[in-house]
Amino acid sequence: MKFKWLIKTGVIACALQVQCVFAAGSGIPDAPALAEGLDSTVAPERDGAQTVIDLALELIGVRYRHGGDNPATGFDCSGLVNHVFREARGMILPHSSRAIGNTGQPVARDALKAGDLVLFRNLRNAVSHIGIYLGDHRFVHSPRPGQAVSIADLRERYWAKRYFGARRIGDA
Numbered sequence: 001m002k003f004k005w006l007i008k009t010g011v012i013a014c015a016l017q018v019q020c021v022f023a024a025g026s027g028i029p030d031a032p033a034l035a036e037g038l039d040s041t042v043a044p045e046r047d048g049a050q051t052v053i054d055l056a057l058e059l060i061g062v063r064y065r066h067g068g069d070n071p072a073t074g075f076d077c078s079g080l081v082n083h084v085f086r087e088a089r090g091m092i093l094p095h096s097s098r099a100i101g102n103t104g105q106p107v108a109r110d111a112l113k114a115g116d117l118v119l120f121r122n123l124r125n126a127v128s129h130i131g132i133y134l135g136d137h138r139f140v141h142s143p144r145p146g147q148a149v150s151i152a153d154l155r156e157r158y159w160a161k162r163y164f165g166a167r168r169i170g171d172a
Contacts, residue, residue, distance in 0.1 A: 048088070048089055048115065048170065049113065049114050049115025050114075050115075051088040051089065052084055052085065052088045052089065052115045052132060053114050053115060053132070053134060054088070055084050055087055055088045056080075056084050056132045056134075056140045056149075057134075057140065059071055059075070059080065059083075059084070059140075059149045060140065060148070060149050060150060060151065061148050061149060061150075062074060062075055062080075062142070062148055062149045063075075063147075063148045063149075064076065064142050064143060064144055064145050064146065064147050064148060064149075065079075066145065067079065067095075068142075069082055069083055069095060070083060071083070074142075075142040075149060076142055077097055077129050077130050077131065077141055077142045077143075078093075078094070078095050078096055078097045078099075078100055078130055079095060079142070080132075080140075080141065080142040080149060081093060081097075081100060081117060081130050081131070081132060082094075082095055082100070084132060085169060089169075089170065091169065091170065093169070097119070097127050097128060097129055097130040098126060098127045098128075100117065100130055100167070101117075101119045101127035101130065101164070101165075101167060103167060103169060104117070104167040104168050104169040104170070105167065105168045106165060106166070106167060107165075107166040107167060107168045108166075109163070109165075109166065112133050112135075112166055113133070113135075113168070114133060114134055114135040115132065115133065115168075116132075116133040116166050116167065116168050117130055117131070117132060117133070117166060117167045117168075117169065118130070118131050118132075118133050118139050118154065118163070118165075118166050119163075119164040119165050119166060119167065120159065120162040120163060120164055121162055121163075121164040122162075125164075127164055129141070129162070131152070133166065134151065137153050137154045137155050138151050138152070138153055138154070139151070139152060139154065
């Protein structure tokens with residue numbers, strides 16, 4: 001189900017791990033306003049980041065598929081990131097979390113902005129997972145087989161322990 005369709009019908013996805021909102025009477029917020037609520041650092045000059053966030057949120061619920069890179073068949077983590085940046089920004093990224101982790105500019109954890117990429121490591125200290133930062137410690141990713149694109153929190157013990165760094169692609 002598309003995020004924009006949910007907005008037009010007045011229902012905001014509960015996948016954001018917040019209360020469902022139903023439009024009552026006055027205007028329904030548009031997707032940029034909703035995503036901006038995720039992170040107060042999203043400013044008008046970050047339209048590219050907003051487009052990345054909007055598309056990533058539309059893909060919540062798409063199933064995991066190893067090597068997958070499109071919504072019809074499913075995504076792995078790097079396939080999701082590559083698809084979002086290709087469709088939202090016209091950028092072609094490598095299809096490997098390790099290779100994407102060497103793209104763009106490093107970003108300190110306390111300087112993360114919506115649209116940045118967050119990297120996670122395995123026990124050998126190599127990048128093994130990637131997601132798109134939404135703000136407020138949350139990121140969207142395609143976790144593993146049997147699951148679907150979803151939102152997770154960087155402060156969760158599992159992710160906090162494996163956090164490796166972040167990258168900014170362009171002005172993303």
